[in-house]
Amino acid sequence: MTNDRKEDVRCFCCGETSEQLGLSRSSQLGVRDLDLRSGMMPSTMGRWLQECPNCGYVAADLAKGDECDRLFVQTEKYAALCELPQFSRRSSRFLLRAAIELAREDFERAFDSTLCAAGDADDCNLPDIARGLRKIASRYLAGRPLTVDLRVSLLDVLRRVPDWAAAAALAVELMDENLGHPHAAIVCFQLGRIEARDDRCYTLSQVLRSNHDPEASNDDAEHLEHVVLLGRLKRR
Numbered sequence: 001m002t003n004d005r006k007e008d009v010r011c012f013c014c015g016e017t018s019e020q021l022g023l024s025r026s027s028q029l030g031v032r033d034l035d036l037r038s039g040m041m042p043s044t045m046g047r048w049l050q051e052c053p054n055c056g057y058v059a060a061d062l063a064k065g066d067e068c069d070r071l072f073v074q075t076e077k078y079a080a081l082c083e084l085p086q087f088s089r090r091s092s093r094f095l096l097r098a099a100i101e102l103a104r105e106d107f108e109r110a111f112d113s114t115l116c117a118a119g120d121a122d123d124c125n126l127p128d129i130a131r132g133l134r135k136i137a138s139r140y141l142a143g144r145p146l147t148v149d150l151r152v153s154l155l156d157v158l159r160r161v162p163d164w165a166a167a168a169a170l171a172v173e174l175m176d177e178n179l180g181h182p183h184a185a186i187v188c189f190q191l192g193r194i195e196a197r198d199d200r201c202y203t204l205s206q207v208l209r210s211n212h213d214p215e216a217s218n219d220d221a222e223h224l225e226h227v228v229l230l231g232r233l234k235r236r
Contacts, residue, residue, distance in 0.1 A: 012065035013073045014055035020062060021047055034156035034186065034202050045116060049093045056082040058096040072103040087129060091120040107140040108150065114140070115157065122201070135161050148174075152183055155190050162199040182208060 009020045050062045057073045059065055072078055081099055086092035098113035114137035121130035134157045141154055151174060158167035171191040179187060182204075189207045193200075 009050060009062045011052040011055060011057055011062045012059070013057040013070045014052060016052060016054040018053050018062075020050040022050065022061075034152075034190070034204065034207065045120065046090045048116070049097055051093050051096075056096065058093050058100065066104075068104050069100055072100060087124055087126055088120055091117040091124075094120065102140070107144060111137045111140045111150075111153075115153075131161055135163075138163070138166075148179065148183055152186055155187065159190060159194055160199050160201070162197070164194060164197065167194050 006019055006021055008017050010017045049058050049060060051058045052062055055073055056078065057065070057069065059069070078096075078099065081096060084092075086095070094113045094117040098110040098117070101107075101110040101113060114133055118130045118133035118137065121127075121133060138154060138157050138161065141150065146154065151170065155167060155170050155174065158170060161167075167190070171187055171194060174183075174187045175191065186204070186207050189202070189210060193202070
């Protein structure tokens with residue numbers, strides 16, 4: 001169940017107050033894509049970020065930020081980004097947030113935000129834009145030390161771009177490691193999809209059902225949802 005609330009929020013960057021719709025509670029985790037990008041239902045994406053109507057600052061909570069955010073939002077570069085045409089207001093917010101995170105040199109969060117914009121492009125039936133956004137997101141993690149969760153996320157992104165060579169190399173690299181369940185099952189599944197040149201979207205439950213009986217896969221899927229969500233929250 002998801003409860004929404006409207007509240008007056010004072011923008012951290014410009015000090016102006018505006019009415020914002022926030023997501024107060026969601027117990028619906030939904031079915032996760034293999035990029036592992038969220039712990040909440042995709043249908044709630046429009047409420048994951050708030051946007052200041054005065055200065056254009058975008059954040060999960062407009063009242064919070066740091067000095068880097070304030071300085072970047074005041075630049076001509078950010079003002080130009082706010083004026084760029086977008087296929088949806090929702091995707092625009094995620095891409096503006098990614099720009100703020102890049103200014104902080106927080107490449108992992110920029111990766112996540114850009115993937116959310118790609119997911120919105122999928123929902124709008126714009127596959128070319130979605131692929132382009134995934135390619136951009138993958139560049140944010142290039143050459144950086146990554147957790148297993150992030151590398152598994154990146155593997156799905158590379159397959160869906162598609163960059164078959166890079167995806168295959170990452171899959172083989174992961175297969176050579178002593179991955180636990182269910183990560184090993186996911187990587188094995190991805191390798192099969194790469195070999196088949198399949199760039200379609202798949203969910204965690206589909207992967208786990210392909211490796212286990214239905215009863216066991218439901219338990220494992222629930223376990224992975226909590227593992228991934230906790231990992232995401234620790235990075236926030």
